[in-house]
Amino acid sequence: MLIHNLIVILMTNNKLHAINAHDLLVISGGGFSCESWLLGVETNNVRGWKTVPRGCESFVGQYMIGKRYGEDLAMVVGEAEKYARGLKLGGDGKEVWVFDVDDTALSNLPFYAHRGFGRPAVQQSLRLYKTLLSLGIKVMFLGTDFEHDRDIISANLRKVGYITWEKLLLRIPKVKLSTISFKSSERKKLQQEGYKIVGNIGDQWSDILGTPEGDRTFKLPNPMYYVN
Amino acid sequence: MLIHNLIVILMTNNKLHAINAHDLLVISGGGFSCESWLLGVETNNVRGWKTVPRGCESFVGQYMIGKRYGEDLAMVVGEAEKYARGLKLGGDGKEVWVFDVDDTALSNLPFYAHRGFGRPAVQQSLRLYKTLLSLGIKVMFLGTDFEHDRDIISANLRKVGYITWEKLLLRIPKVKLSTISFKSSERKKLQQEGYKIVGNIGDQWSDILGTPEGDRTFKLPNPMYYVN
Numbered sequence: 001m002l003i004h005n006l007i008v009i010l011m012t013n014n015k016l017h018a019i020n021a022h023d024l025l026v027i028s029g030g031g032f033s034c035e036s037w038l039l040g041v042e043t044n045n046v047r048g049w050k051t052v053p054r055g056c057e058s059f060v061g062q063y064m065i066g067k068r069y070g071e072d073l074a075m076v077v078g079e080a081e082k083y084a085r086g087l088k089l090g091g092d093g094k095e096v097w098v099f100d101v102d103d104t105a106l107s108n109l110p111f112y113a114h115r116g117f118g119r120p121a122v123q124q125s126l127r128l129y130k131t132l133l134s135l136g137i138k139v140m141f142l143g144t145d146f147e148h149d150r151d152i153i154s155a156n157l158r159k160v161g162y163i164t165w166e167k168l169l170l171r172i173p174k175v176k177l178s179t180i181s182f183k184s185s186e187r188k189k190l191q192q193e194g195y196k197i198v199g200n201i202g203d204q205w206s207d208i209l210g211t212p213e214g215d216r217t218f219k220l221p222n223p224m225y226y227v228n
Numbered sequence: 229m230l231i232h233n234l235i236v237i238l239m240t241n242n243k244l245h246a247i248n249a250h251d252l253l254v255i256s257g258g259g260f261s262c263e264s265w266l267l268g269v270e271t272n273n274v275r276g277w278k279t280v281p282r283g284c285e286s287f288v289g290q291y292m293i294g295k296r297y298g299e300d301l302a303m304v305v306g307e308a309e310k311y312a313r314g315l316k317l318g319g320d321g322k323e324v325w326v327f328d329v330d331d332t333a334l335s336n337l338p339f340y341a342h343r344g345f346g347r348p349a350v351q352q353s354l355r356l357y358k359t360l361l362s363l364g365i366k367v368m369f370l371g372t373d374f375e376h377d378r379d380i381i382s383a384n385l386r387k388v389g390y391i392t393w394e395k396l397l398l399r400i401p402k403v404k405l406s407t408i409s410f411k412s413s414e415r416k417k418l419q420q421e422g423y424k425i426v427g428n429i430g431d432q433w434s435d436i437l438g439t440p441e442g443d444r445t446f447k448l449p450n451p452m453y454y455v456n
Contacts, residue, residue: 035296036303043270043447045304068263075264076273219271 034059038223044205049226060223064109072221073124080201080218081131087198089136096166096195097132098187098214099125100202101143103222106156121160125201125220129162137198138166142186142207144179144227146171179227184210262287266451272433277454288451292337300449301352308429308446309359315426317364324394324423325360326415326442327353328430329371331450334384349388353448356429357390365426366394370414370435372407372455374399407455412438 032040034056040046052060063069089095099105105126106119132139141162145153147170154168169186171177177185183206187197191212200207200214204227208217260268262284268274280288291297317323327333333354334347360367369390373381375398382396397414399405405413411434415425419440428435428442432455436445 032303032306033296033299036299039267039270039300039449040303040307042267043304043449045307045446047307068261071261071264072267075260075268076271078260079268079273079275218273221267221271 038063041223041226042219042221044219047205047226048228052223063223069221070124073122076201076218076220077124077128080128080199083216084128084132084135084137084199087135087137090196093136093138094194094196095136095198096138096140096190097199098140098142098190098197098201099129100204100207101141101145101153101157103203103224104201104207104220105129105141105162106153106160108224119156119160121162122220126161128201132199133164138195139164140166140190140195141168142183143168143170144182146173148173179204179206180210183207184212187212187214266291269451269454270447270449272447275433275454276456280451291451297449298352301350304429304446304448305352305356308356308427311444312356312360312363312365312427315363315365318424321364321366322422322424323364323426324366324368324418325427326368326370326418326425326429327357328432328435329369329373329381329385331431331452332429332435332448333357333369333390334381334388336452347384347388349390350448353429354389360427361392366423367392368394368418368423369396370411371396371398372410374401376401407432407434408438411435412440415440415442 034053037046037053037056038059041049084097087095102108104122107122108119129139139162141157143153150168150170153170157165157168167190171182175182187200187210190197197212197214199216199218201218201220202208203220203222205219206227208214208219262281265274265281265284266287269277312325315323330336332350335350336347357367367390369385371381378396378398381398385393385396395418399410403410415428415438418425425440425442427444427446429446429448430436431448431450433447434455436442436447
């Protein structure tokens with residue numbers, strides 16, 4: 001049975017209010033709907049959040065495990081491929097595309113779902129990766145993970161199908177930089193080395209903000225966590 | 229009656245396929261769901277589109293006229309108010325907030341819905357406007373409309389509740405600039421005049437991209453049209 005108009009009676013300050021179930025959902029989510037929160041996160045309007053808001057946990061779970069996450073990833077990757085196919089390459093092999101690692105190249109979803117060890121590829125990103133290689137665009141991985149995990153990450157990338165790359169850039173623990181500062185400075189170095197960053201893809205805004213961003217950036221969905 | 233699993237039989241290349249109704253929706257939308265397209269637009273992953281994709285017209289109509297558009301606007305404005313309330317102002321009255329006009333300060337929705345003349349306020353933006361004035365932050369309107377409509381736009385803004393502003397910046401038809409170039413150069417002039425742009429809000433990415441963007445930008449939803 002689908003209830004279209006469930007009216008709920010609430011008492012606040014000794015006043016009775018009759019509201020419908022949808023409005024109650026909005027109210028219980030701290031004055032907003034979880035759908036609006038997701039859009040707010042993805043548009044970088046909602047920033048610096050620590051955990052999924054109370055009342056939105058199951059919404060986010062359904063989003064990630066259901067069809068929508070995959071469809072939303074496919075939309076972004078479809079646009080990225082269309083853009084990449086339209087590029088006129090210089091012929092000197094200097095065009096590169098920057099991939100974030102966590103939840104861009106590799107998926108943390110099984111980790112969050114407590115389903116084992118080792119991270120599978122984000123399949124849509126792997127598809128983009130293969131398209132780029134076939135077009136003659138080199139791939140750089142620019143992670144937020146640290147140097148001491150280089151071997152594990154390399155093995156994980158190779159195992160799931162990212163068989164080659166130009167560079168895998170990781171952080172040095174001694175140098176304390178925000179993600180934006182670290183990633184911007186690494187991209188700047190790539191430019192100074194003569195690379196042309198035609199694309200940059202990540203699941204966090206901190207992956208793709210900060211000069212130089214690259215000629216075009218792509219934001220993959222991630223309503224699970226926020227990296228400053 | 230709610231049909232949970234409507235199986236549709238399709239014939240392609242003389243082969244039969246049984247798929248469920250949801251997948252059919254995805255297929256009929258050109259390989260993507262309208263929900264993913266909306267998110268793609270709002271995250272600036274889908275760019276330069278001319279019209280709402282075939283098969284998504286009624287989805288966008290429902291989005292705009294139903295509850296979601298209002299809830300999504302309220303989410304952005306709520307975050308903007310939280311940010312504005314947390315600012316430490318210098319006391320010299322130099323802090324300003326830039327508002328786009330079309331579908332940010334004023335709503336084109338009745339125009340699109342063929343419901344008459346004169347544009348109402350985007351109510352959530354008007355709420356932000358009032359909050360900012362109460363905090364002592366000045367408001368600049370930076371439109372994409374042209375100078376020759378200044379009187380009409382001013383009257384419209386005042387009529388719906390935007391009673392005062394620091395500047396209303398509009399375009400000069402003779403100067404051919406992209407929206408990003410025009411708006412960036414106007415914001416640069418504001419800085420050179422000593423203003424500190426603490427916020428910048430618009431419904432198009434071209435309202436809020438381009439240096440200087442302002443200390444923080446906010447993207448309001450608009451799946452109706454795209455301005456380069």
